[in-house]
Amino acid sequence: MSNKYYITTPIYYVNDKPHIGHAYTSVATDFIARFMSLRGNDVRFQTGTDEHGLKIQKAADASKIDPIHLCNKNSQIFRDLTVTLNLSNDDFIRTTEKRHIDGASYLWNRLYERDQIYLGEYTGWYSISDETFYNEKDLIKQDDGSYKTVTGGPVEWIKEKSYFFKLSEWSKKLLDLYKNNPNFVNPASKRNEVIKFVESGLNDLSVSRTSFKWGIKTPTDVDHIMYVWLDALTCYANGVDYLDDSKSHLKEYWKNVIHIVGKDILRHHAIYWPAFLMAADLDIPTKIFAHGWWTNEGNKISKSIGNVIDPIEIINEYGLDQFRYFLLREVPFGNDGDFSKEALINRINSDLVNDLGNLCQRSLTMIEKKRDSIIPMITKYGEHEKSLKKSSETVLIEGSELINEFRIHEYIKLVWVHISRVNKYFNDNKPWELEKINEEEFLNVLATTAEQIKNIAFFINPIMPDTSKEILKLIGIIDASFTFDTMNRTNVNGNKLSKIKHLFKRV
Numbered sequence: 001m002s003n004k005y006y007i008t009t010p011i012y013y014v015n016d017k018p019h020i021g022h023a024y025t026s027v028a029t030d031f032i033a034r035f036m037s038l039r040g041n042d043v044r045f046q047t048g049t050d051e052h053g054l055k056i057q058k059a060a061d062a063s064k065i066d067p068i069h070l071c072n073k074n075s076q077i078f079r080d081l082t083v084t085l086n087l088s089n090d091d092f093i094r095t096t097e098k099r100h101i102d103g104a105s106y107l108w109n110r111l112y113e114r115d116q117i118y119l120g121e122y123t124g125w126y127s128i129s130d131e132t133f134y135n136e137k138d139l140i141k142q143d144d145g146s147y148k149t150v151t152g153g154p155v156e157w158i159k160e161k162s163y164f165f166k167l168s169e170w171s172k173k174l175l176d177l178y179k180n181n182p183n184f185v186n187p188a189s190k191r192n193e194v195i196k197f198v199e200s201g202l203n204d205l206s207v208s209r210t211s212f213k214w215g216i217k218t219p220t221d222v223d224h225i226m227y228v229w230l231d232a233l234t235c236y237a238n239g240v241d242y243l244d245d246s247k248s249h250l251k252e253y254w255k256n257v258i259h260i261v262g263k264d265i266l267r268h269h270a271i272y273w274p275a276f277l278m279a280a281d282l283d284i285p286t287k288i289f290a291h292g293w294w295t296n297e298g299n300k301i302s303k304s305i306g307n308v309i310d311p312i313e314i315i316n317e318y319g320l321d322q323f324r325y326f327l328l329r330e331v332p333f334g335n336d337g338d339f340s341k342e343a344l345i346n347r348i349n350s351d352l353v354n355d356l357g358n359l360c361q362r363s364l365t366m367i368e369k370k371r372d373s374i375i376p377m378i379t380k381y382g383e384h385e386k387s388l389k390k391s392s393e394t395v396l397i398e399g400s401e402l403i404n405e406f407r408i409h410e411y412i413k414l415v416w417v418h419i420s421r422v423n424k425y426f427n428d429n430k431p432w433e434l435e436k437i438n439e440e441e442f443l444n445v446l447a448t449t450a451e452q453i454k455n456i457a458f459f460i461n462p463i464m465p466d467t468s469k470e471i472l473k474l475i476g477i478i479d480a481s482f483t484f485d486t487m488n489r490t491n492v493n494g495n496k497l498s499k500i501k502h503l504f505k506r507v
């Protein structure tokens, strides 16, 4: 099996303002990508912006500008967000780029040639805010007789000529796929929802529009533009040149593809996307993971309520790594979660300041003061030292298994169990007393603690990449390559510390 992995995050609607949901999908995907690199996988990570559709055309019309100008301006905001969040993405794709338009057209042609697309007329409900067609049974009837989608958006009745994709013909193949690959849709609860939906019967899918222009023209009929989801989903394949006939080396990444998405867009990824690919005789992704949604202090986040959480404001107030830690630690990945400042502050003060910050501060300050900043040598592996070593090895082995199952918050818990063991080792050995009675033991405790602080710095790298670097710098390691292999090979004993400073501020 190839060691190359392709990890993706959904591309953001360019018309939205960045909010906590965008930050969450991105940071969680970044965690997975960084963790897999850490354990030696060759990872490619892509994000980007979704720029076509009626919503954007309407917004551009309202401001009397060309849609592409609006897209250029807004796409840059999301590109800046990737920097603000310290994402390790290798690529940022825009659906208005030539490589994307060519790839989407390539898929259309393959579907057309295989007789998977036919011309008809669409009459039914459409939600502009979700850019999604709905069956009436999946909508919520309001008191005034109108309908709303589960995400709260209005729907309108549309009637227009449209090409259809023969989705209904793929039900059996899709159900076989879920049955034969139980890990295709994760978590299991979401997999069951998908299966139920497919079992309830699939209609053919309208895949083109004629009532507006802002989209990719279908290559077989220039009067139609592609349905924005057919267009957008191909971004994943286009980022690794999979939908062209070139000999690009990036195609190798299409062998192991992991899509991380929010639960609201699981249907598009777990049903439409593999159906399009199978119908075009192309390879499908390996796994899809659907995460939950955040609420704000118990309330659904919505523009109309005005309780949208701006990730940049939180980062400016509390710090990036604090925010990343909170998002990943607070809620089991896959579940819904509630954002509150109180919960964020508790996590910062207890897990970061008390547990991690204090461990580094106390032990390294002792090395600074008593040993002129030189980390002593480990001279003995007694019972306690051996058990710390074992605890650290457990993080490596069990941690990797947990991440294979996307159990991010449990991995973090495991790392924090290790941190508390190192804290306990330091406390129980009372180096401040040992110093006077047994110098060899005293130095051994400092050296062992420093060694474990190095390991912790690697363990937290996917969660808090800046803090990880900062800790390594404190213990004299600069420019480390972040792999567990390097961690095992790097020795800190004899290193000179750099000037000690607090890692986190108490709030």
Ligand code: MSP
Pocket: 009, 010, 011, 012, 013, 016, 020, 021, 022, 024, 025, 050, 232, 233, 234, 235, 260, 261, 262, 263, 264, 265, 292, 293, 294, 295, 301
């Ligand atoms: N453009 C589509 C994706 C196309 S992928 C080929 C889209 N964009 S989005 O900007 O609306 O959403 C981006 C991501 O943010 C999605 O994974 C979505 O689930 C996630 N979130 C949006 N609001 C959210 C919360 N309140 N909480 C958590 N994540 C949510 O969908």
